[in-house]
Amino acid sequence: MPHRHQRDATLLWVLLMFAPLLAQAAEKCKLNRLAVVPVTMEGLRPTVEARINGSPALFTLDSGAFWSVLTPASAQQYQLPLDYNRIPGLYIRGVGGNARVGITTVKIFTIFNVPVHNVDFIVGGSEPGKGTVGMLGQNILRMADVEYDLAQGTMTLFKPENCKHADLDYWVRPGEPYSVMDIEETTPSEPHTTGKVNLNGAKVRVQFDTGASTSVVGLHAAAFAGVKPGGPGVEPDGYSTGIGHSSVRTWLATFPTLKIGDEEIRNARLRVADLGEVDMLLGDDFFLSHRIYVANSQRKLYFTYNGGPVFALNGSRKTPSGAAAVNPAAGGDTTAPDTARSIAESTAEPTSEKAIGGSPPDDAGATPTSAADLARRAAAFAARRDFEQALRDFNRACEAAPGEASYFYQRALVQFALRQPEPAANDLDHALTLKPDYVEALVARAGYRRSRQDSPAALADLDAADRAAAKEADVRLTLAMLYGKLDRPVQVIAQTDLWIAVHEQDPRLGEAYNERCWARAVLGQELDQALRDCDAGLRLNPAAPHLLDSRGLVNLRRNRLDKAIADYNEVLKINPKSAWSLYGRGIAELRKGMTAQGGADIAAAKAIAPQLPELAQRIGVSP
DSSP states (O other): OOOOOOOOTTOOOOOOTTSEEESSSOTTOEEEEEEEEEOEESSSOEEEEEEETTEEEEEEEOTTOSSOEEOHHHHHHTTOOOBSSSSTTOEEEETTEEEEOEEEEEEEEEETTEEEEEEEEEEOSOOOSTTOOEEEOHHHHTTSEEEEEGGGTEEEEEEEESOTTSOOOTTOOTTOOOEEEEOOOOOSSSOSOEEEEEETTEEEEEEEOTTOSSOEEEHHHHHHTTOOTTSTTOEEEEEEEOSSSSEEEEEEEEEEEEEETTEEEEEEEEEEEOOTTOOEEEOHHHHHTEEEEEETTTTEEEEEEOSSOSSOTTOOOOOTTSSOOOOGGGTOOTTOGGGSOOSSOOOOSOSSEEOOOSOOOTTSSSOOOSHHHHHHHHHHHHHTTOHHHHHHHHHHHHHHOTTOHHHHHHHHHHHHHTTOHHHHHHHHHHHHHHOTTOHHHHHHHHHHHHHTTOHHHHHHHHHHHHHHSOTTOTHHHHHHHHHHHTTOHHHHHHHHHHHHHTOTTOTTHHHHHHHHHHHHHHHTOOHHHHHHHHHHHHHHSTTOHHHHHHHHHHHHHTTOHHHHHHHHHHHHHHOTTOHHHHHHHHHHHHHTTOHHHHHHHHHHHHHHOTTHHHHHHHTTOOO
């Protein structure tokens, strides 16, 4: 059980904006609220609204970023000049490697509703995702004490007075438990919120990082704690990306004990990955399950537990109806959930058991009263995979503000996750009635309409999104993929041309090269450029089967039969049931006079995908 810090029964506390707060019954300690910042969860990503030279800009709230960052695409979109010579050789380091960066200056950056002149940003790295233009980092966050209450959709900046020895967990009622831990002093060169935790008995250095969607243990720290890839219970978990252009391999492992300050979490199921010099990141899954006050003024961190799962928020499980959730924006098929990717995947029942007494406070932040407050809390519930509660709050938000398109769009995503496609489609329609150029809603409805085999309507939505989106927008890659699923290779090339031009550092670059290579191969046009695209993708991700399969089709189109067979052989070593590779290899073998082998491969391909010969013939690929 964590240590129970008891509070004086005469504790006074006030929750009035911009008014001094008494942190405890000590008259000289005052917490002055500088700003209360609305934070909206976009999946497991906290976002904050700002303005760049008067234009709206959505940022990822990233306590793990030492400085605020804009992506190269965003700098171009906002017409911000880059200077690579102000600090020669400057680069940023993160998951996925290093990224070369430049500097830009925003003449008027409006944050927390305050316009600030001549603010410098680093420009570089990959897209943070979720429609954000960059990351709001520690050069802004470390200016004061920071309270993160992501479950209620707020971040608050405080300036304490005479509170050096006071407990600053002002929201905790007398007798209720809370936890506290020491953190390291922040400096301009070391601005991150870091401290020591106990992992399986090993002391490891942890960084509190709202830029990390889920918590991750570094390979070296995991080994120090007795957990290694290939060991008992350590399972491969694919790849993750970060600021760099490379992907890093990840594993899932159970850590019997994790003690953070006074709080102990047992059997925590955590990701393990190569984090470089960082021992461990506590990400948004931890932030959502706790209310956290970072007392930079004291070099302490206070936190309380909100209830529910602590980690594993992005694990997959069945939704309440018993079927997997569907992502219409990814073109998911609502009739075939096993092949779809979830928009807001559910989590399994908590694999971590909290040793904490009492119940979470029922007043964790002011009770939401406005539609905006309700919507932000609903988004936090959705991020925590509590879709039923999220739906209840979104219902109230939509009733309170029937003219706000974003609430209907967000409610649609929750309804898709709950396997309620008809109400979700109605909400998307309503959102687009209110805001016809709502790009995210157009993309989501296009994916849904495709899943219903309504290709003309889906194409109409994609075309509308194409017209509405900024040419540098990250959504261009999603549009390319959806156009590809609707057999529109010309549009795929147009979208990837726009995306690749401003995303040269993005870890998805190989994916974009593959989309463009395949589209050209399908058209049978610009095959030399198609080959260059596939080769460029394979340099980034050697032996990637989808790129090898695409290059195989390019070589088949060019009648380079031996090279085509070699590419298909490599794919089939990895995936022996790749229908396209079997069919393409069969055609190449038949053209070379290898009748028996070619016939066997084509028969095997037909058994896997009976419609494939018709599709191949339609694009001019036949024996």
